[in-house]
Amino acid sequence: MMTELSQIISQIEPLDPTWLETAQARLDSLTKPRGSLGRLEELAARYVAIRREEMPPLDKKRVVVFAADHGVVAEGVSAYPQEVTFQMVYNFLQGGAGINVLGRHTGAQVEVVDIGVNHDFGSVPGLISRKVAYGSRNMAQEPALTREEALRALLVGVEMAEEALASGVDALAAGDMGIGNTTPAAALASVFTGRPVGAVTGRGTGIEDQVWQHKLAVINRALALHRPTAEDPVGALAGVGGLEIAGIAGLILGAAAARRPLLLDGFIATAGALVAKALAPASVDYLIAAHRSVEPGHQIMLDSLELKPLLNLQMRLGEGTGAALGLSLLEAGVRIYRDMATFGEAGVAEQGE
Amino acid sequence: MMTELSQIISQIEPLDPTWLETAQARLDSLTKPRGSLGRLEELAARYVAIRREEMPPLDKKRVVVFAADHGVVAEGVSAYPQEVTFQMVYNFLQGGAGINVLGRHTGAQVEVVDIGVNHDFGSVPGLISRKVAYGSRNMAQEPALTREEALRALLVGVEMAEEALASGVDALAAGDMGIGNTTPAAALASVFTGRPVGAVTGRGTGIEDQVWQHKLAVINRALALHRPTAEDPVGALAGVGGLEIAGIAGLILGAAAARRPLLLDGFIATAGALVAKALAPASVDYLIAAHRSVEPGHQIMLDSLELKPLLNLQMRLGEGTGAALGLSLLEAGVRIYRDMATFGEAGVAEQGE
Numbered sequence: 001m002m003t004e005l006s007q008i009i010s011q012i013e014p015l016d017p018t019w020l021e022t023a024q025a026r027l028d029s030l031t032k033p034r035g036s037l038g039r040l041e042e043l044a045a046r047y048v049a050i051r052r053e054e055m056p057p058l059d060k061k062r063v064v065v066f067a068a069d070h071g072v073v074a075e076g077v078s079a080y081p082q083e084v085t086f087q088m089v090y091n092f093l094q095g096g097a098g099i100n101v102l103g104r105h106t107g108a109q110v111e112v113v114d115i116g117v118n119h120d121f122g123s124v125p126g127l128i129s130r131k132v133a134y135g136s137r138n139m140a141q142e143p144a145l146t147r148e149e150a151l152r153a154l155l156v157g158v159e160m161a162e163e164a165l166a167s168g169v170d171a172l173a174a175g176d177m178g179i180g181n182t183t184p185a186a187a188l189a190s191v192f193t194g195r196p197v198g199a200v201t202g203r204g205t206g207i208e209d210q211v212w213q214h215k216l217a218v219i220n221r222a223l224a225l226h227r228p229t230a231e232d233p234v235g236a237l238a239g240v241g242g243l244e245i246a247g248i249a250g251l252i253l254g255a256a257a258a259r260r261p262l263l264l265d266g267f268i269a270t271a272g273a274l275v276a277k278a279l280a281p282a283s284v285d286y287l288i289a290a291h292r293s294v295e296p297g298h299q300i301m302l303d304s305l306e307l308k309p310l311l312n313l314q315m316r317l318g319e320g321t322g323a324a325l326g327l328s329l330l331e332a333g334v335r336i337y338r339d340m341a342t343f344g345e346a347g348v349a350e351q352g353e
Numbered sequence: 354m355m356t357e358l359s360q361i362i363s364q365i366e367p368l369d370p371t372w373l374e375t376a377q378a379r380l381d382s383l384t385k386p387r388g389s390l391g392r393l394e395e396l397a398a399r400y401v402a403i404r405r406e407e408m409p410p411l412d413k414k415r416v417v418v419f420a421a422d423h424g425v426v427a428e429g430v431s432a433y434p435q436e437v438t439f440q441m442v443y444n445f446l447q448g449g450a451g452i453n454v455l456g457r458h459t460g461a462q463v464e465v466v467d468i469g470v471n472h473d474f475g476s477v478p479g480l481i482s483r484k485v486a487y488g489s490r491n492m493a494q495e496p497a498l499t500r501e502e503a504l505r506a507l508l509v510g511v512e513m514a515e516e517a518l519a520s521g522v523d524a525l526a527a528g529d530m531g532i533g534n535t536t537p538a539a540a541l542a543s544v545f546t547g548r549p550v551g552a553v554t555g556r557g558t559g560i561e562d563q564v565w566q567h568k569l570a571v572i573n574r575a576l577a578l579h580r581p582t583a584e585d586p587v588g589a590l591a592g593v594g595g596l597e598i599a600g601i602a603g604l605i606l607g608a609a610a611a612r613r614p615l616l617l618d619g620f621i622a623t624a625g626a627l628v629a630k631a632l633a634p635a636s637v638d639y640l641i642a643a644h645r646s647v648e649p650g651h652q653i654m655l656d657s658l659e660l661k662p663l664l665n666l667q668m669r670l671g672e673g674t675g676a677a678l679g680l681s682l683l684e685a686g687v688r689i690y691r692d693m694a695t696f697g698e699a700g701v702a703e704q705g706e
Contacts, residue, residue, distance in 0.1 A: 031444055033433075037666075087699065087701040087702060088384065096693060096694025096699050097693065098384075098390060101685075101689050102689070105688050294391070312665070316386070325682070332454075335454050335455075335458050339457075340451060340454050351432050
């Protein structure tokens with residue numbers, strides 16, 4: 001499996017700045033003052049560079065939501081009971097969750113992957129079953145995953161990207177569902193940014209101060225126990241990670257190898273991006289940070305990836321909801337690039353003429 | 354005409370907070386942690402309060418772009434020649450401008466109103482002809498408009514809102530086109546916020562430092578000449594305003610009277626909002642600030658209206674481009690509110706259960 005992963009990683013190339021210049025030249029010929037569409041122009045240029053085509057289409061968009069459970073909830077770190085994970089998976093499949101609504105609004109497909117939910121779904125229409133385990137183990141007591149589980153989950157993510165490419169998907173977004181998953185995400189944030197746990201750990205979906213102190217203690221205990229390092233990303237995932245986070249990291253690697261942009265959601269998805277970057281630094285070139293989460297550690301993670309989020313709407317839901325809104329902005333930028341008239345076409349005078 | 358305007362103003366009521374509570378109760382019953390969709394929830398609640406309906410639809414969206422010229426360009430305050438205004442109107446009608454592309458992307462109609470362009474269009478399909486004058490006069494020499502012209506332009510805006518309501522439009526956005534219009538917008542910003550001209554005046558679509566100093570001098574001269582005050586909004590519009598700014602102010606008043614939200618674009622549209630607020634303070638309740646412009650004075654204007662912009666994408670194009678993106682976010686919020694499953698419907702456990 002390590003060979004398979006290495007092969008994908010070897011296909012990831014940094015962006016060629018020549019494509020950014022090609023794109024900017026066209027953007028500057030459109031009927032608007034130069035640069036006046038700001039980040040929409042930046043998105044369009046990046047898309048051209050990612051695709052390495054002069055007029056890349058952007059028709060099919062997909063949000064892949066990875067769902068998994070976390071043994072660490074036994075420590076009482078979440079405000080919600082674990083069964084909410086599988087209940088929300090059913091909600092996704094019925095189209096009633098936030099990501100379903102925003103997927104429909106922005107014209108993006110929503111795919112739901114059971115990569116590690118602690119529930120037997122049997123055969124449910126629409127659910128992609130890639131269960132690596134019935135959730136992770138309690139990281140405060142033992143490694144969350146074996147190295148093999150972590151690798152398998154990474155490869156599930158890669159597979160989802162390859163399948164998307166084969167289906168003609170132009171742009172991807174990553175989402176998550178997993179009660180308790182801010183705990184592994186914060187642990188990984190501390191490992192990969194080098195910042196103390198207290199700086200990167202938020203209150204998840206709404207826990208009290210005492211529970212928060214306890215959450216810090218749990219994460220610190222897990223870090224002391226497994227000693228994860230940024231130099232061994234798979235080991236870090238195994239020690240203090242989670243299956244959906246591994247899946248997202250794999251999706252990022254697969255998207256970068258396939259030359260497709262990946263819209264990052266919030267705190268959980270960005271933890272996956274830290275893992276992906278540690279495995280393949282150039283994968284960051286294919287990432288677009290959609291939304292800055294309310295979680296205080298998110299900005300620290302984004303800074304370490306040198307990514308500037310598009311939106312700041314005080315959201316903290318996950319599921320890929322922020323990423324779906326980001327997909328719509330990416331599409332806006334690409335449409336501007338493709339569809340606006342040039343000064344010549346429209347017969348409009350240019351600046352200084 | 355003053356009577357007509359007073360009648361519209363008398364129909365504008367502040368929002369009833371009971372509706373905000375009704376909306377929040379439903380938002381809190383949806384399958385997500387409370388408040389976790391942040392500003393999307395805020396938008397949904399505001400929409401319910403504006404419409405005063407428990408389940409208001411949001412199907413039809415419209416951006417109204419007012420185009421006009423400005424005599425003050427004779428002072429050399431703009432980087433573009435005046436004919437760009439009418440050339441861009443043709444570009445709008447052919448569907449090639451930024452606002453056309455973003456209107457199509459977000460599913461909003463784009464209406465173009467000639468409220469004062471210095472050009473004879475004759476009869477052009479798609480153009481709404483409500484020309485009050487062939488542009489404003491040079492405010493550095495004489496009042497930009499007569500009081501009667503300012504009033505007529507305000508009523509054109511009101512008429513556009515009434516027409517939108519009659520056509521079943523659920524949400525409106527205001528856009529502008531007018532070479533030189535950052536000059537009257539900055540002058541009005543200074544009048545209505547009480548801040549010095551230097552603090553609210555930016556570099557428009559890209560002028561040099563020397564031209565900027567000259568622009569400040571021109572605005573200061575006009576203010577000294579006409580002595581506009583916030584207590585006489587129509588007089589301020591006449592002295593240092595412009596026809597498209599008056600049209601936008603009228604559209605805001607009409608939208609508020611008709612109980613429809615109005616998405617504010619950038620610097621120019623927000624100058625119109627300052628005028629509308631001075632005429633009818635409650636009209637601000639119906640405004641949603643879509644985007645924070647790169648123009649430095651914009652934040653000062655938004656602060657004075659107590660509005661917090663949804664987006665900050667470094668845009669400075671105008672035309673309603675920021676407002677169109679804001680319409681899409683409003684729609685996202687309303688869809689969340691209308692379409693997400695409740696905890697009961699989805700069989701998902703609530704927090705603390």
